[in-house]
Amino acid sequence: xxxxxxxxxxxxxxxxxxxxxxxxxxxxxxxxxxxxxxxxxxxxxxxxxxxxxxxxxxxxxxxxxxxxxxxxxxxxxxxxxxxxxxxxxxxxxxxxxxxxxxxxxxxxxxxxxxxxxxxxxxxxxxxxxxxxxxxxxxxxxxxxxxxxxxxxxxxxxxxxxxxxxxxxxxxxxxxxxxxxxxxxxxxxxxxxxxxxxxxxxxxxxxxxxxxxxxxxxxxxxxxxxxxxxxxxxxxxxxxxxxxxxxxxxxxxxxxxxxxxxxxxxxxxxxxxxxxxxxxxxxxxxxxxxxxxxxxxxxxxxxxxxxxxxxxxxxxxxxxxxxxxxxxxxxxxxxxxxxxxxxxxxxxxxxxxxxxxxxxxxxxxxxxxxxxxxxxxxxxxxxxxxxxxxxxxxxxxxxxxxxxxxxxxxxxxxxxxxxxxxxxxxxxxxxxxxxxxxxxxxxxxxxxxxxxxxxxxxxxxxxxxxxxxxxxxxxxxxxxxxxxxxxxxxxx
Amino acid sequence: xxxxxxxxxxxxxxxxxxxxxxxxxxxxxxxxxxxxxxxxxxxxxxxxxxxxxxxxxxxxxxxxxxxxxxxxxxxxxxxxxxxxxxxxxxxxxxxxxxxxxxxxxxxxxxxxxxxxxxxxxxxxxxxxxxxxxxxxxxxxxxxxxxxxxxxxxxxxxxxxxxxxxxxxxxxxxxxxxxxxxxxxxxxxxxxxxxxxxxxxxxxxxxxxxxxxxxxxxxxxxxxxxxxxxxxxxxxxxxxxxxxxxxxxxxxxxxxxxxxxxxxxxxxxxxxxxxxxxxxxxxxxxxxxxxxxxxxxxxxxxxxxxxxxxxxxxxxxxxxxx
Numbered sequence: 001x002x003x004x005x006x007x008x009x010x011x012x013x014x015x016x017x018x019x020x021x022x023x024x025x026x027x028x029x030x031x032x033x034x035x036x037x038x039x040x041x042x043x044x045x046x047x048x049x050x051x052x053x054x055x056x057x058x059x060x061x062x063x064x065x066x067x068x069x070x071x072x073x074x075x076x077x078x079x080x081x082x083x084x085x086x087x088x089x090x091x092x093x094x095x096x097x098x099x100x101x102x103x104x105x106x107x108x109x110x111x112x113x114x115x116x117x118x119x120x121x122x123x124x125x126x127x128x129x130x131x132x133x134x135x136x137x138x139x140x141x142x143x144x145x146x147x148x149x150x151x152x153x154x155x156x157x158x159x160x161x162x163x164x165x166x167x168x169x170x171x172x173x174x175x176x177x178x179x180x181x182x183x184x185x186x187x188x189x190x191x192x193x194x195x196x197x198x199x200x201x202x203x204x205x206x207x208x209x210x211x212x213x214x215x216x217x218x219x220x221x222x223x224x225x226x227x228x229x230x231x232x233x234x235x236x237x238x239x240x241x242x243x244x245x246x247x248x249x250x251x252x253x254x255x256x257x258x259x260x261x262x263x264x265x266x267x268x269x270x271x272x273x274x275x276x277x278x279x280x281x282x283x284x285x286x287x288x289x290x291x292x293x294x295x296x297x298x299x300x301x302x303x304x305x306x307x308x309x310x311x312x313x314x315x316x317x318x319x320x321x322x323x324x325x326x327x328x329x330x331x332x333x334x335x336x337x338x339x340x341x342x343x344x345x346x347x348x349x350x351x352x353x354x355x356x357x358x359x360x361x362x363x364x365x366x367x368x369x370x371x372x373x374x375x376x377x378x379x380x381x382x383x384x385x386x387x388x389x390x391x392x393x394x395x396x397x398x399x400x401x402x403x404x405x406x407x408x409x410x411x412x413x414x415x416x417x418x419x420x421x422x423x424x425x426x427x428x429x430x431x432x433x434x435x436x437x438x439x440x441x442x443x444x445x446x447x448x449x450x451x452x453x454x455x456x457x458x459x460x461x462x463x464x465x466x467x468x469x470x471x472x473x474x475x476x477x478x479x480x481x482x483x484x485x486x487x488x489x490x491x
Numbered sequence: 492x493x494x495x496x497x498x499x500x501x502x503x504x505x506x507x508x509x510x511x512x513x514x515x516x517x518x519x520x521x522x523x524x525x526x527x528x529x530x531x532x533x534x535x536x537x538x539x540x541x542x543x544x545x546x547x548x549x550x551x552x553x554x555x556x557x558x559x560x561x562x563x564x565x566x567x568x569x570x571x572x573x574x575x576x577x578x579x580x581x582x583x584x585x586x587x588x589x590x591x592x593x594x595x596x597x598x599x600x601x602x603x604x605x606x607x608x609x610x611x612x613x614x615x616x617x618x619x620x621x622x623x624x625x626x627x628x629x630x631x632x633x634x635x636x637x638x639x640x641x642x643x644x645x646x647x648x649x650x651x652x653x654x655x656x657x658x659x660x661x662x663x664x665x666x667x668x669x670x671x672x673x674x675x676x677x678x679x680x681x682x683x684x685x686x687x688x689x690x691x692x693x694x695x696x697x698x699x700x701x702x703x704x705x706x707x708x709x710x711x712x713x714x715x716x717x718x719x720x721x722x723x724x725x726x727x728x729x730x731x732x733x734x735x736x737x738x739x740x741x742x743x744x745x746x747x748x749x750x751x752x753x754x755x756x757x758x759x760x761x762x763x764x765x766x767x768x769x770x771x772x773x774x775x776x777x778x779x780x781x782x783x784x785x786x787x788x789x790x791x792x793x794x795x796x797x798x799x800x801x802x803x804x805x806x807x808x809x810x811x812x
Binding site for chain 2: 031033047048049051052055056059193194195196197198200201204205207208210211212213214215216217218219221283284286287290292295296298299300301302303305306307308309310312313314316317318322324326327328330331361365369393425426429430444447448451452457460461464465467468471472475
């Protein structure tokens with residue numbers, strides 16, 4: 001009797017394992033555009049997934065606006081396909097909920113199975129509706145070659161893939177249902193706390209998956225000949241064409257070289273002057289008047305909280321043709337009353353240094369805070385002892401303060417080195433103009449310009465891929481270096 | 492408040508200490524020169540941080556005809572608030588305001604709640620594969636698929652041209668989760684244990700105990716999150732292409748700044764045209780200043796509150812775990 005029960009238990013948990021695995025697979029598949037059951041004709045974008053089709057009808061029929069306008073086809077079929085997608089996605093959600101409940105006790109498992117069975121049925125119904133919409137569409141336009149050519153009705157393969165999986169889940173659930181131990185009326189819904197905690201965590205892990213891990217799937221665009229609004233299919237698979245193009249094409253190669261030079265140049269300026277906030281903090285702490293010190297600290301930190309767009313607005317108000325510098329020069333008579341002022345933001349001289357200066361102006365007060373906190377953490381008796389020994393101000397700074405701050409400085413320096421490809425987009429985009437384009441284009445700006453502005457997505461994906469991979473390598477090298485030198489990791 | 496008291500006490504002690512050891516700390520000529528240079532440097536640098544905002548401000552509240560002649564440099568003349576009232580006429584600005592304010596409020600609230608809750612969950616050793624899931628979140632700080640794959644991903648999820656793109660991706664912030672986790676770990680475990688013995692559930696412990704106790708760190712991340720939302724520009728630029736009713740304030744300001752400089756560039760084509768353009772450009776200039784002022788004022792308003800928290804935040808960030 002007892003043996004039989006454990007055997008049964010093993011069988012149930014095995015079946016549950018398969019059921020959960022398929023449920024997770026289906027949920028994941030619903031986010032990938034391949035095998036979308038609602039793609040009933042060629043004009044339905046190949047970029048959208050089942051999930052997107054169900055969430056947004058506009059996304060589903062994005063490329064069909066012309067077809068509707070020209071009356072090639074009635075909108076009804078697509079509304080039917082959309083309804084099918086919605087029903088199917090609701091079913092998937094229900095099976096997901098059922099799978100979550102399967103982690104509980106027998107009573108909760110029973111409830112979960114009800115969810116799963118209803119969900120699987122609803123899924124199957126949804127896929128069937130999608131398929132019916134395809135049959136109807138095909139029935140209407142099938143006769144006319146002109147329309148077939150334009151719309152390209154397409155057998156939604158996804159219906160069978162998803163449908164088969166839903167069917168398996170349904171059968172598994174029925175089997176498990178019959179094997180589950182009886183539930184007495186006084187049993188309560190319960191679950192182990194380890195699973196309870198996990199299920200509470202799951203939605204957030206799912207969001208991290210959607211916004212951090214799923215984007216990596218976009219790297220596939222690097223291997224296709226893709227234009228905005230087009231589709232990805234084996235027809236336009238080009239392998240490493242774009243990788244080679246980057247280095248073989250004369251124009252992109254020159255661009256890339258100048259972009260890399262700018263990126264490294266501006267980062268190098270920042271890395272070389274990494275000690276500025278530290279010195280700023282050291283000298284600020286030499287100010288004995290606490291009120292003045294607080295005042296300085298408060299106001300030099302403000303620029304850090306201002307967006308780059310606002311920094312640019314400020315820059316314009318001071319340095320542009322009708323900005324402060326020019327009007328002030330006119331007021332004191334350096335510049336003639338009706339002379340045309342000079343716009344200091346145009347022009348391409350010292351662009352790197354200008355960018356560095358803006359970054360420093362914005363960030364130095366903020367970066368100094370960590371050093372100020374570090375200085376107040378240094379043992380005061382060291383200073384007293386040094387004073388007694390007759391050390392001067394600079395001797396104390398050199399022998400006590402700076403060595404005390406060095407570990408912090410080292411960590412921040414390594415972080416700056418590992419982040420040297422990530423200059424950020426905002427600053428360079430707002431200060432970009434026709435005259436300084438040669439020296440201001442850093443990697444982030446370049447990716448933005450060729451990808452979003454010029455629309456060559458594959459090429460910019462390739463550049464972005466290189467950047468991401470090299471950044472990760474740099475970060476881990478810096479970490480390894482830190483471990484080797486100081487026995488502490490920085491990440 | 493307790494902290495400031497402590498600081499006052501420290502300052503007082505410091506003063507007494509210097510009084511006691513006056514002889515040792517006698518100022519020399521070198522010290523005086525050093526102090527003058529030091530104070531001068533910090534005064535000048537602080538002025539460069541304040542003056543631009545002051546300059547913008549006095550130009551927006553002065554008589555526009557004086558602004559036009561470039562006569563407002565150090566103090567306002569003919570004070571009025573007409574420019575601020577004129578902002579009502581600027582198309583689309585109201586929509587940007589609503590978008591920015593609502594995303595700041597909703598996005599920050601959701602981010603704080605999520606960070607607190609996840610931060611609490613990952614402190615629980617009994618969670619199923621806790622360390623794996625914790626790493627699953629934290630590791631996302633160190634890699635980035637890149638701008639274009641991220642854009643394509645948002646398109647895949649139907650989030651382009653969609654208000655939700657401002658809210659959803661910013662909810663789970665691993666860095667903030669680490670900060671909250673570190674903070675919660677410093678709360679004595681006995682408190683929680685006694686609550687569990689009294690029969691409280693995880694949810695009850697979180698809402699009644701952990702959430703109220705971690706308010707200081709939540710205030711810190713809330714402030715940083717709100718400033719980030721208020722200053723957001725890139726997501727509007729990339730994900731909202733063409734849908735101008737959904738642009739954030741910073742994006743709108745960026746567009747105004749660019750158009751204004753274009754008008755400036757066209758100036759000097761033909762005499763009569765130049766006159767009209769001049770008029771337009773100057774108007775654009777004042778409006779530009781006013782919009783900048785309006786979008787910077789909220790930062791200045793929350794700044795005094797922020798100051799209390801950010802020192803704590805930056806120090807906690809240094810002790811990651």
